[in-house]
Amino acid sequence: MAALHRKLALLATAIMAVVLAGTAITLITWQRHDLIEGVDAALRREADTAQAMLVSDTFVADNSGEDRGVQIVGPNGSVIAASTTLAGQPPLAPIPTSRDKIATLRLPIDDDSFRLLSRRVDLPSGVDTVHVIETLSDVHDSVRTLTESLLITFPPVLALLAVLTWWLIGRTLRPVAAAAQRQERFVADASHELRTPLARARTRLDVDIAHPEGVDLSETATAVAGELAEMDRLITDLLFLARHDATASPQTDEVRDLDDVVFAEASALRADTPRLSIDTSAVTAARVRGRIGELTRVVRNVLDNARRHAASRVGIALAESAHGVTLTVDDDGPGIPPDQREEVFGRFVRLDPVRTPGPGHPGLGLAIAHDIVVSHGGSIAIADSPWGGGRVVITLPGVASP
DSSP states (O other), rough: OHHHHHHHHHHHHHHHHHHHHHHHHHHHHHHHHHHHHHHHHHHHHHHHHHHHHHHHTTOOOOOOOOSSSEEEEEETSSEEEGGGGTTOOOOOOOOOOSSSEEEEEEEOOSSSSEEEEEEEEETTTEEEEEEEEEEOHHHHHHHHHHHHHHHHHHHHHHHHHHHHHHHHHHHHHHHHHHHHHHHHHHHHHHHHHHHHHHHHHEEEEEHHHHHHGGGGHHHHHHHHHHHHEEEEEEHHHHHHHHHHHHHHOOOOOEEEEEEHHHHHHHHHHHHHHHTTTTEEEEEOOEEEOEEEEEHHHHHHHHHHHHHOSSSSSSEEEEEEEEEEEEEEEEEEEEEGGGGGGGGGGGOOOOOOOOOOOTTOOOHHHHHHHHHHHTTTTOEEEEEOOOOSSSSEEEEEEEEEOO
């Protein structure tokens, strides 16, 4: 991900550099073109004045400026009048074939280039030519100043944009990187958990094949069936998590009696684990709005978690209040240290050996319960049980809640 971050930042910076350079070149080109158009307009006005004087035979060269000059060329190609700037200069250009012709040229009177307008004037005595020039020094100075300003500002602006781009890309990629890492860990843990029952089943079969004389087919079949059942439960959990991560669960207006679900799951727990005392005396009527299949899975996973850690009893309480519906499950097991109570909702979490899930329990139950509860707008937390073990507290919006 760091390499991708670097490549994207470099690519974005290169694109910005090209855009900034293109913008600067366009700005300089536009300014130069605009200034030259202004010079050409001034030359046309000066040519109009010189032409009017020439036609009225009152031409007087303007000698007031050194940046502009006028030259009159007669029909025979000789200079008949010129301003001081162009005194002694030969004809600046041939007679134009059209009315006006504009060009840029250099003259020995200055180191800078000039803009030249040559105008053809048809008179009864023949064709005269009016040449008007103006230096482009102001244009070049203005363009040079703009270019230097852009060159000075370009590097710091590009550096600032590069830093900002690096930060924005990093901020964008951080959740992607975190999600990718979680996905990698999830895939690795899932692969490990799937291999474990498969390896146990294969080992059992390999031993029976190597020593057929002591094989108890019924015992082997029971063991392999148990491992396959464990794989089936794990695959079911993994598919649920994959679907849950890939799509947002739709909202539902379905209203259900959560106490019916709790009583049904508690009854199943009594039948499966006769060694435990299951206390449901604190379960009262409570209605929730949600997906009953997923809520049933929450209750089942939380009760299964309590069953695996309880020493002798599990207590279930369900109550409805103005703040919502609260489901509490207590066990008299070893409990969970406060600094690990957030970790238990992670996927494939392994805590201390006392509370680590055993075979058949890869540590997905509470993670699935957490995801379902949160998607229903509720919360789930771990606390201390008054019996000394752990307590799971689930809060869900009630039917009357907005």
